[in-house]
Amino acid sequence: MSLTPITEMNDRARDIFRLVVENYLGTGVPVGSRTISQLPGLNLSSASIRHVMQELEEMGLLAAPHVSAGRMPTEYGLRIFVDGMMQMTEPSPEERRAIERQVTESGPIEDALAAVSTALSGLSACAGMVMVPRREMVLRQFSFVPLGPAGGQGGVAQALAVLVGSDGGIENRVVDLPPGILPSALVEAGNYISSRLSGLTLAEAQERLMQELARDRQALDEAARGLVERGLASWSNDAADRPVLIVRGQANLIDEHAADDLERVRQLLEDLEGKSEISRLMEGALAASATKIFIGSENKLFSLSGSSVIAAPYRNGGGRVVGVVGVIGPTRLNYARVIPMVDFTAQTLSRLMR
CATH class of the missing domain: 3.30.450.40 (GAF domain)
Known part of the structure; x- marks a missing residue:
């Protein structure tokens, strides 16, 4: 089987090949010579068309799935058609x-x-x-907004973690809080992230946080430190899960x-x-x-x-x-x-x- 470029085919072979491919793509079924002969503008007998289709099959452009079936384009034939013969139709x-x-x-x-x-x-x-x-979100500002009824001992049960990115985009997450978290800890955690971690990606912010806390455990009290870690993790996990x-x-x-x-x-x-x-x-x-x-x-x-x-x-x-x-x-x-x-x-x- 020889793989003959479409430019080396004569006009009749090109016309028949194009009609076979277009009909197959439109119907999804192999195309017979009788179908091609009934199309306007060709003026060829079924026997003549069948002979050309046989030549196209020998070139590797067409194939017959069954002995008695019509022809359908091979993958090579489709490539030739797409690259050199197809007329595009712009979206309506x-x-x-x-x-x-x-x-x-x-x-x-x-x-x-x-x-x-x-x-x-x-x-x-x-x-x-x-x-x-x-995308890697770059932090610009971060805050915790208390939500819902307060927890025991004046604490907050949930908070809305609001992240403002360097591109101006705003995202938020509802964060469940451990018992006893006071509103002041929410303010401290938000201020820490905005002032110390602004301009960093989430991954960079987490790494910087661990470094700073390792050097100075008093940088944040225990409650605020847990909030910072929890807030950053809510976005990091989400980004990893994004499809x-x-x-x-x-x-x-x-x-x-x-x-x-x-x-x-x-x-x-x-x-x-x-x-x-x-x-x-x-x-x-x-x-x-x-x-x-x-x-x-x-x-x-x-x-x-x-x-x-x-x-x-x-x-x-x-x-x-x-x-x-x-x-x-x-x-x-x-x-x-x-x-x-x-x-x-x-x-x-x-x-x-x-």
Whole structure:
């Protein structure tokens, strides 16, 4: 079998190849010569088309799943089509608005990213994926606000720990307090963090805290010291638990053709459960300057499930790549429509990060 570049094919072979691929991507089923012969503008008999399709199969561009079945593009054929023949279809105004709407809501950045992933999944009929940028909160100000009824002996049962970051972002957590904590200890702990640990990341603040307390155990009384440690830990643990990869819309992968290919779908869903592996795949797109397309076995992770991944990097206000957004679906997905949609989503997220 020779792998002939599409540029070396004649016009008739290119036209038939393009029609086979477009029909297959639209229907998900192998395409026969009779189907192609009934399309307008070709004016060829089924026998002539069948002969050309046989040549395309010998070139490695088409394959027949069964002897009596029609032809479908190979992964190599899909790559040739995507790289050299496909005409992109830009997202419609409605699709653009559906994506942009998800980044206008206020709230944590992770919520916006998850919403964008869900919207992209629905519009593309694939599973949407977005890699959350790894952020290290830099402290600017910290305070404890007493909540609820006081505990025994004038103490406070709960407090709202409020963190103001150097970027102006505000986050808060409800912290359960040990018995007997007085409001004055809340003030002392907040003042200590704001004055002594401002300008540090959470990890740096914890390290500085341990160093200072080791040198001077009287820097804070016991109650305030426990509050500082508890307050910093609430964010550190949360940051460690934040998902690096958000996946939405796995149900889209079980379409009307899934019954004919249950093993592939099962394998794909298993792959999606192993988010660390997919994260490594998405990280491979971090260095890309544009949208990347992985078709089937071009990526080892999805060689068994026969899936395609379209991924595009998004950037912060300084132009540095901070994350990746994309979709995963069967190799027969609508590349001409989905690739521009992923690219537009990445541009939208880049505007959000400014």
